[in-house]
Amino acid sequence: MSTPYFEFLRAELAPGLLEGLWTSVLVIVPSALLGVVIGITAGVLRVYGAKPVRWLADCYVSLFRGTPLVVQVFFWYFALPYIKIGGWSLVLDPIEAAILAFGMCSGAYQSEYIRGGLNSIKRGQIRAALALGMTTRQAVTSIVLPQAFRRALPGCGNEIIYLIKYSSLASIITVNELTGTATTIAKNTWRNIEVFCTLGVYYLALVTIAAWLLRLAEDALSVPGFERPRT
Amino acid sequence: MSDATKPAVPILEARNLIKTLGGNRVLDSVSLAIGRGKVKVLIGPSGAGKSTLLQCLNFLLPPDSGQILLEGREIDKKSKKELCSFRQQVGMIFQDFNLFDHLSALENVRVALMKVKGMGKLDATERAVAELKRVGLADKASLYPANLSGGQKQRVAIARALAMDPKIMLLDEPTSALDPELIGEVLSVIRDLAQGGMTMIMATHQISFSASLADEFMFMEKGRVVEHGSPAELLGKGSGSRTQAFCAKISELTGEAGDGEAGACRL
Secondary structure (H helix, E strand, O other), X not given: OOOOHHHHHHHHHHHHHHHHHHHHHHHHHHHHXXXXXXXXXXXXXXXXXXXXXXXXXXXXXXXXHHOOHHHHHHHHHHHHHHOOEOOEOOOOOHHHHHHHHHHHHHHHHHHHHHHHHHHHOOXXXXXXXXXXXXXXXXXXXXXXXXXXXXXXXXXXXXXXXXXXXXXXXXXXXXXXXXXXXXXXXXXXXXXXHHHHHHHHHHHHHHHHHHHHHHHHHHHHHOOOOOOOOOO | OHHHHOOOOOOEEEEEEEXXXXXXXXXXXXXXXXXXXXXXXXXXXXXXXXXXXXXXXXOOOOOOEEEEEEOOEEOOOOOHHHHHHHHHOEEEEOOOOOOOOOOOHHHXXXXXXXXXXXXXXXXHHHHHHHHHHHOOOHHHOOOOHHHOOHHHHHXXXXXXXXXXXXXXXXXXXXXXXXXXXXXXXXXXXXXXXXXXXXXXXEEOOOHHHHXXXXXXXXXXXXXXXXXXXXXXXXHOOOOOOHHHHHHHHHHHHHOOOOOHHHHHHHO
């Protein structure tokens, strides 16, 4: 009755998913970068910020780690337009809302890895930097952070890989990324098992590529004392 | 400036430093003054406040009260700018080196030249190479701290401090974390510095070595300077000083009685 799987894949599924794949990449790459930037900023503020700043950053992390991502995605897309400040409100298109939601959520988790990395660097390094006449800010940004980031990188990479998969949630606010496209194809063809198993393979491929890129990054940043353990 | 008219303004002067840590008075009204080219050595048992004093002197640990003057000018510890420029002029050497682990030896020496002094990369590199050469590590410039021995790390740390052209160096037990066979190379760099006229305040347990360099010994105990004077005075036979008793004990413990330490104690 129905066409064989490979025929279905070639003619219908693969072309559809390819489009979804590009949209996914369009969401994943900016939100991963946003997540890293927010994570580093929040992590540094949580360790070295003044008390009120530290408190604010802690609140951000509690809020975004403590609420379901679905709720956050809905918030940015559906609720944000209702928040009017001075008669002005922000309406995001679905992709923008998804990027913001994933970036903010990812940043909260990233900041925890960065915080751990920062705390793993001995206080003496800061003391030595200050003793040379650096400001605290210089000591943190040019001495402690580069070392902390190397220590945090495996964790940060982990979070990016996780983000690749939760980017599928963008489909619930009408973004036609991988999962959204796959759902549509599955509905239209009634071939759920084949479509979703194939979808799984696509994510596996994305994650494999990301893991390889992260490994390249670890190698590029590797210096004696901060190597990636090898077998 | 009335100070400038006086013949010899001390390079660094501390007045009545008090520091309390965790309810303990670690520094109890300590004062000192050191003139250009002089070498002061702090000795005393662990917990006497030597490290705390050195760290208070450049505000790494801000003293609870007291004043610090550089060439007769009091440092306003509330002004970040003043603090940074003061610290540039006061080099500090730590017991555990505190090299920046992600930077090569060359970059360790260069980073503050670029970030703090605003030097260009070429000039900073040239200066850093010169400083590494001065401590005998020209050939190790590209190595990272993880690949350097303890003695080499401490020499890089000294080069890093010297590159900032400090007016005075504070050395906090520079050889205490080193294997015995590596101590010599660091001491010889310190000796060269002293002979080159560098003003230094050094906390150390290397009694015989420091006795040969120091203009003054300061013996600290429980946060106070209990005795001070020339090494010859304090270590002289029959001086009955606490310093003498203390260093006799050290030489007994290190088992080098007769030659090294005890020899110095007899002076």
